[in-house]
Structure formats: C-alpha cells, structure tokens
Amino acid sequence: MNNLCVAHRGFSGKAPENTLAAFRMAMELPYVTWMEIDVQLTRDGVPVVIHDYSLDRTTNGHGKVKDMDWSQMRRLDAGGWKNRSFRGERIPSLEEVLELSKERMRLNIELKNAGNLYPGIEKTVTQLLASKGMSKDVVLTSFDTGTLQRCQEADPAVRRGLIFDSRWGDPAGRVRELGCSFLSIAFSRLTPGLARFMSARGVGLMAWTVNKAKEMRRLADMHSDIMICTNRPDIWGDTFLGV
Template sequence: EQVEADPAQLTTRIKTLARRLGADLIEQDVHLSADGRLVVIHDPTVDRTTDGRGYVKDMTLAQLKELDAGSWYGPEFAGQRIPTLDEVLEWARGRVGLVVEIKNGPVFYPGIEEKVVEALEAHGMEGKVVVISFDHRCVRRVKELRPGIATGILYVARLADPVAAARAAMADALHPNANYLTAEDVRQAHRAGLAVSTWVVNDPLWAEELARMGVDSIGTNYPDRLRSVC
C-alpha cells in the first residue's frame, strides 16, 4: 500500500508512523514557493492546514517555515513545519519509497518538473520515487527529462482509452480514482505493460476486491487496516 499524505502526514512524526504501520510508499504533494523552492503541502494555499493565509506561490520558503502546519490536525502536532521536498527525500533515502505528486493546476508552476528531477538526482532517489500528476503534460515532461524515472497519470474519470492517455504522457502506470476503475481497465493496462495504482481506499473489503482485480498498489490513509488483505 501507499499512504495518501494529507498535510499532517507530511511531518517526520507521521511519516515514521506510516512506515511502522506497513506502508510501502508514502505519497507527497509538491508546490513551488515564491523563491522557487519545492515544498510539500497538499493545497495551493496554506489556509486550510496552517495558521496562515495565502497562496504557496506568493510566499517565500522562510515565510512558509514560520507557519504552524500541525495544530489544525491535533494539539500533539503543534509547531510542525511545512517540509521541503529536499528534507523529505533526505529522510526517505534508505528507509522507504515515495510517490511524488506534482501539483500543477489550478496554480501552474513553470519549470517545476526540472526542479523535481534535479532534487531526485541530488538525493540519489531517482529509482525510489514514482512521479505522478493530474497534469499529463507534466508527467510527459518528467519522462522526457529523465526516462529512467517511473511515472504515472492521475485521473478522476472513465477515460475513453486509459492506455492511450498513458502512452501520450509516456507514463509507466495508470493512477485512477478507485471509483472509476474496472477489472477490464486493469486487464487492458497490464496487457499494455502498464502498472495500475488506485486511490483512496480505506475499506479493507474494497481493497480486497481491488486486489482480486489485480491492481499493483493501493493508496490509503490507513495502511494498517489494509495489511490483512493486501
């Protein structure tokens, strides 16, 4: 399983807990700060998950680091800071693999793909990370930059031809929302040499059904619940 990382899970404490609970991969969402630093946070704004307000793109890293990113989730997480992708990669190296979702829309970050690739290389994590995005052009750009980095396309729909969409993005995998995934989709993907990773599944019975369908990985907020069936 992979852990779907809501912002509270983007702290060292929660990452460590996720690993102890049996996660094979931990999912991260990345945005760019005003001074061009890759930061790990789910939303394009800091409003929901910190004590600040505003867009990530309009704040420098120093400003973002001043924010409390944990109290909204629980008092025991008070004072947790928004991490950079560099910090997460350094922590993960030798410990656990990562899924890095590049957030590109509705706020767009020109050049974010190059920065992500550079960060992966700087930390020797190219072979330990899967890069995904709802922006399929973004996925294609990563593959053009470094063909050896594993990639996947995210989508929340019944695509007319998922395999064709993956091919257009030069992707290695499909990452559909579980509500829109069928057994035939999985079979077609596998015949085309594509992996299938679906999300977000917190019900063990649903996870068991998806496992029978042959999905390669499942994104969940509760890896310990799914370990008995996956």
C-alpha cells in the first residue's frame, strides 16, 4: 500500500488531539508511519504541541498560548474535554514528542506562526531536531511563507513543506518558488493533474483531513503517492488492509 497513513494530531478521532495519549494510540497501529502535529512557543520560548492559538478549546485553561509560561501550561488538563477517561493528559512539549517518536515514527510538524507570531520559532525547532538527531525524520510545514523561508535559513538540511487550502492560486508554483519538497493540501483541493505534476517532480504530497473510507479510496485511485492524513487511522486500516 503506497498511500501512507498519517495520524492527524495523533489518533485524534478517539483520543484528545496532540497529546501523548493520542500519539501512543496511533503508534500502536503498525501501518501508521507518520504523525502530523502542531507546534507553538510558550512565553518563555518552549516549543509545545497544541493546535489552537487559544487554550480554551482543548484545555481547562484560558487565554493565548503565547502568553503562558511552560511551567504554567504543563499543569493544564488537555484531555478531559474529550472524555473523562483522558483527564490528566497534559500538553506535551515538542521534546517529549520527539523522544517518544524517535526511530519509531516520522513527523509532519506544522509551525503555527502566522505573521511571525513567534519570532525565532524556526531556529528553536531546528536546533532541537538537530540535538535529537532527527533533522532527517521530519518535514516542517506552514501556511506562512516567511516561516518556511526562515526554516531554510535556520537549517537547510530540514525538509520543508507548504500547507495550502484555497480555491484559487498556484500551489505547485508556490512550492517551486519556496524551494520546498512537500505540499500539504486540503483533500478537496487536490486534483489528479496536480497529484501527477507534483509526484513527477519528486514533491511529497499529503491530503488532509480524510476521515471517510470513500474519500480515502478516491485519493488512492487518484495517485499512489498521496499520503492520507486522518483523524481515524483505524478507518484507513479497515479500508486498505481489512484490519
């Protein structure tokens, strides 16, 4: 099966997204080879794994990620909102996730840095990857082109990818202009022509977020190189492996 399974924020269909519980659950499935995670910085510069700029939806805290120190953030409950059985799950640091996944899983790390909200995040993350010996095991992705350019400056050895979700524009052209080797695209924006074009040029391609078997099959029929990013890796397994 060429259409690799990417667990979106871990096994986020069943566990609280972007928590160690969600990552461990995804890693229990042998066919999950990639996970997609989101990274921001605390006020004191610690890379943490959380999607929203606000703490309100996925924790019992309030306010902005950027306004809270790591010592405060690590005490928040990031699991109870999903299910009472996950009470006590914490927001993980990127370092914790790297240690968990090293030599077991590759990571698509989205840097949440719209408008350079987190100055220096690119250098902080690339240095951490290098210190763990994982610079070759990840792709750094972002909607923000400035962030991608600064990633290149921080460490040219780390693979970079553009995230694209627009009815208009030229994703292939933007990937080329940025010198990226990866395109992360909303599955509804992906066409057979674009998939063939990117694959022929050696650009990795990931479609998100795909939770229905019908859409997974459609993407697989479109091109074998399309990575399928899903909240429900179990549905991927049922669809393609019958497990």
